[in-house]
Amino acid sequence: xxxxMGLGVTDYQRSTAFYDAALAPLGIRQLYVVPKAFTGGVDVxxxxxxxxxxxxxxxxxxxxxxHVAFAAETRAQVDAFHAAALKAGGKDNGPPGLRxxxxxxxxxxxxxxxxxxxxxxxxxxxx
Numbered sequence: 358x359x360x361x362m363g364l365g366v367t368d369y370q371r372s373t374a375f376y377d378a379a380l381a382p383l384g385i386r387q388l389y390v391v392p393k394a395f396t397g398g399v400d401v402x403x404x405x406x407x408x409x410x411x412x413x414x415x416x417x418x419x420x421x422x423x424h425v426a427f428a429a430e431t432r433a434q435v436d437a438f439h440a441a442a443l444k445a446g447g448k449d450n451g452p453p454g455l456r457x458x459x460x461x462x463x464x465x466x467x468x469x470x471x472x473x474x475x476x477x478x479x480x481x482x483x484x
Contacts, residue, residue: 361410364474369400369415371471372445376413377383378445379468380404382437383429385411417482418472424478432438432464438478439466450475 366372377387388409400417403409411425429435431473436453443449451467459465465479 361412362425363412363414364419365417366472367418369413369472374389374414375445375447375471376404376411376440377482379438379442379447379476380411380427382434382441383427384434385427419474423474424475424477426465426479429478429480431482432480432484435464435466435478435480439468441477442468442470446471449475449484451477478480 381385384406385404387402388405389403399414401412401414404411429438439453447468447470450469453466454464456463456465460481462481462483463479465477467477468477469475
């Protein structure tokens with residue numbers, strides 16, 4: 358339904374290090390660093406699998422609550438996301454597990470990123 362989304366972070370280097378590590382188990386990586394000539398000198402990077410869909414900007418930090426969920430193909434990827442995110446400095450906001458109140462096969466894990474945003478990996482495939 359959506360094409361892409363972006364957020365501003367308080368510490369670009371810290372956040373890119375976190376997302377590089379946390380999203381790697383899902384096959385998501387940096388695909389495009391926008392040349393500063395096009396951003397007015399602001400650091401901007403796009404993450405994705407085939408094309409950038411999740412963007413981080415080093416300017417104008419997003420405020421308030423934000424929840425973003427990334428699709429995982431397997432439950433093992435959800436587990437690996439959670440472990441990698443914690444190792445990269447994220448804070449546990451819900452360990453990997455089934456969440457049948459969302460859907461019978463909903464398997465997710467939640468972490469808070471360096472800015473306190475709720476980041477999730479979810480697999481909807483049956484075991």
